Amino acid sequence: MDLALLEAEIRKVWGRPIFELAVALVFFISLNSVQTLFEITTFPRIQSDLSRLVIFSLIRITGAQMLPLVLLCGILVSLSFARDYEQGQMQTLLSLPVSRAAIFAVKFVAVVLPLTLLSWVLTLFVLLMNYCSPVANSIVVQSVSWALPVTFLAVMFYAGLAAMIALALKKTIASVLTTVLAGFFVWFISTLTPEMLGSIADYLVFTPYKAPIMTLERLFDVPFMHEPGLEATVSPAAFFLLLIFYAVMFLVPTYIYFTKKFEVKE
Amino acid sequence: MNITRIGLVSLIVGLILLLNASSSHVSGHLSVSYDILDEGETQTYVILTAPVGPANMCIGLRPTSPHSDLPPGFNQYDLTEVPVHLKLVDANNRTVVEQDVITPDCFDVNFGARGTYTVYVTNNGNASTTMPLSVIFDFHNPENREADKYLLSIALTALGAALIAAGLVITFVSKHRKPRKQPSG
Numbered sequence: 080m081d082l083a084l085l086e087a088e089i090r091k092v093w094g095r096p097i098f099e100l101a102v103a104l105v106f107f108i109s110l111n112s113v114q115t116l117f118e119i120t121t122f123p124r125i126q127s128d129l130s131r132l133v134i135f136s137l138i139r140i141t142g143a144q145m146l147p148l149v150l151l152c153g154i155l156v157s158l159s160f161a162r163d164y165e166q167g168q169m170q171t172l173l174s175l176p177v178s179r180a181a182i183f184a185v186k187f188v189a190v191v192l193p194l195t196l197l198s199w200v201l202t203l204f205v206l207l208m209n210y211c212s213p214v215a216n217s218i219v220v221q222s223v224s225w226a227l228p229v230t231f232l233a234v235m236f237y238a239g240l241a242a243m244i245a246l247a248l249k250k251t252i253a254s255v256l257t258t259v260l261a262g263f264f265v266w267f268i269s270t271l272t273p274e275m276l277g278s279i280a281d282y283l284v285f286t287p288y289k290a291p292i293m294t295l296e297r298l299f300d301v302p303f304m305h306e307p308g309l310e311a312t313v314s315p316a317a318f319f320l321l322l323i324f325y326a327v328m329f330l331v332p333t334y335i336y337f338t339k340k341f342e343v344k345e
Numbered sequence: 346m347n348i349t350r351i352g353l354v355s356l357i358v359g360l361i362l363l364l365n366a367s368s369s370h371v372s373g374h375l376s377v378s379y380d381i382l383d384e385g386e387t388q389t390y391v392i393l394t395a396p397v398g399p400a401n402m403c404i405g406l407r408p409t410s411p412h413s414d415l416p417p418g419f420n421q422y423d424l425t426e427v428p429v430h431l432k433l434v435d436a437n438n439r440t441v442v443e444q445d446v447i448t449p450d451c452f453d454v455n456f457g458a459r460g461t462y463t464v465y466v467t468n469n470g471n472a473s474t475t476m477p478l479s480v481i482f483d484f485h486n487p488e489n490r491e492a493d494k495y496l497l498s499i500a501l502t503a504l505g506a507a508l509i510a511a512g513l514v515i516t517f518v519s520k521h522r523k524p525r526k527q528p529s530g
Contacts, residue, residue: 095350103357110361115370115491116395116459119377119478125391208494209395212460
């Protein structure tokens with residue numbers, strides 16, 4: 080991957096005020112999802128109670144961050160691909176002595192990596208600030224380290240979807256709106272209840288919106304709040320595989336299309 | 346990333362934190378009871394807390410319905426007027442309260458530092474009993490905001506404002522600096 084190209088793309092995508100808005104949105108949501116430290120316990124239970132508090136807060140933060148991350152990721156990827164096409168910069172990029180695969184990777188990584196790192200750093204900051212103590216710090220670092228791959232894979236799914244929409248529509252506003260609507264649609268599906276859907280609601284834990292949260296819950300063996308459904312029968316590794324599948328589901332066809340078939344009309 | 350942008354990010358984070366930390370996030374009544382305490386035995390409670398300020402701590406206060414499983418006086422181990430020795434050690438390992446009291450007994454406590462507060466209760470009575478520990482906060486009292494988060498938010502906001510000002514001054518100076526005269530010849 081061309082590092083100079085990546086740096087230029089990151090500067091372009093994360094220019095003022097995008098980065099500041101993303102920080103504000105993700106930090107505000109993370110801060111409001113964390114539970115204030117106040118717990119009465121006993122000496123033998125300190126470690127387990129602290130772990131429970133930290134993991135509960137981590138899962139709440141990850142769940143709450145998902146919608147803004149999806150929307151941000153969709154908008155930025157759409158802007159990155161469709162705006163370049165509309166403004167004629169794609170033609171310039173494709174004429175550079177850089178492979179199409181590198182251009183695609185640069186555009187993808189310039190959005191996905193900073194967004195994942197931003198979410199992870201702010202989650203770590205909020206949790207460390209909230210539970211700061213010699214006992215809790217190691218628990219926070221250990222548990223938050225698992226959130227990094229989970230968030231990365233979740234963001235990759237939406238980035239792949241957004242890239243596909245942007246390359247198909249080739250218009251900035253249309254692709255941004257379609258990506259936002261698609262993100263809201265996936266989120267909306269996950270809010271449906273068994274009263275509305277019946278037994279199909281059991282499968283909602285496998286949707287791209289719920290799967291990252293379920294992965295963390297199964298990974299940390301969080302006790303079920305209500306009668307466990309299908310998620311109880313699926314191992315954390317299987318949920319991870321599902322996330323990887325979602326991450327490459329749109330990415331691979333979009334990559335193939337971009338490197339083999341995509342043409343810029345004069 | 347230039348200094349003005351770092352300042353702007355710090356200012357944004359500081360202001361959002363200030364907004365969150367200026368209000369109380371602990372209010373109401375938290376009551377916990379673990380094992381049955383026999384005569385002469387000591388029960389130790391650990392309170393993990395942020396510096397959330399003043400509260401009222403009660404020992405031996407029976408939970409009222411609907412929180413309790415049984416009506417008051419129904420459980421043979423829910424005794425009142427039990428003489429106990431009480432000791433409260435704060436997060437800095439200082440003994441804040443050490444006295445003999447009769448349950449239920451309430452006293453004021455200030456959670457001024459983040460960390461672990463330890464409560465030791467010794468049953469000096471002649472019967473086994475449960476010994477609930479309750480902490481009662483005022484309803485959304487601004488004094489119960491987290492002191493360290495509040496300080497951090499002010500520090501981040503001030504740092505952000507200072508960095509933005511510094512960045513603007515640097516930009517202004519660098520734009521208006523007179524170009525050096527080139528040696529002729």
